[in-house]
Amino acid sequence: MVGDGGTSEGDFHEALNFAAVWKAPVVFLVQNNGFAISVPLAKQTAAPSLAHKGVGYGIPARLVDGNDAPAVHEVLTEAVRRARAGGGPTLVEALTYRVEAHTNADDATRYRTDAEVTAWRAHDPVELLERELTRRGLLEEKDVAAEREAAERMAADLRERMNEDPALDPMELFDHVYARRTGQLRRQADQLRAELAAAEEGTDR
Incomplete structure (x- = not known):
């Protein structure tokens, strides 16, 4: 798109x-x-x-x-x-x-x-579709109201989740790059894993 x-x-x-x-x-x-x-x-x-x-x-x-x-x-x-x-x-x-x-x-x-x-x-494409479906008897006002309520709930849930701090895993950097990781990617992943472990160990101390 x-x-x-x-x-x-x-x-x-x-x-x-x-x-x-x-x-x-x-x-x-x-x-x-x-x-x-x-x-x-x-x-x-x-x-x-x-x-x-x-x-x-x-x-x-x-x-x-x-x-x-x-x-x-x-x-x-x-x-x-x-x-x-x-x-x-x-x-x-x-x-x-x-x-x-x-x-x-x-x-x-x-x-x-x-x-x-x-x-x-x-x-408005939503209103156009709504009017056409209503004209054909495929949509009633109660259906429209139910969909609007569902949309509001979905939007409210999305807004709430967007305000949460995501739990990020740095190792996901290497996911979905290739179907099978190349040797270089494996070495980079091992290096990052070791650095993260060392940093975590230093924090524990």
Whole structure:
């Protein structure tokens, strides 16, 4: 996943090129919300869309309404299926909008109007999906209320856990680097283990 601003970075293009050449089983999802912090898309690219960038690398690309959850699901399901079948990478651009400011320090009124934000609020993907499911008789108000309560509980639990100091194990540095550790990694792990043991012994004294 990458934002529209990230597509202006060199590593994005290097990743597309590498994935295309090696037919890597990867799906690149670009969340295009129109702004890289405060830089509008028009100042980032001259391409008709970010999906067009796939053409230069020989990668199939799809452009989808990022506020249409079923459409996004359908496009990504097909891209993942293609990757798993050995078809190589796919570039997907999902068009959406960042309603809130980028950060607490971002004054979004400097680069967009309130009217623009208000217009996009009508395209909230959760509300759109909620209305459609309700229209089809697949969702009732009690279901919506239950989901909102569950979401609030999950958010409260997450906030509480984020305020806890994590118990970090320095030896995890060597996990998930390679399927099997190289000789160099094993030596480095042994060295760190010895240094940690020595430091702990010194503390005990």
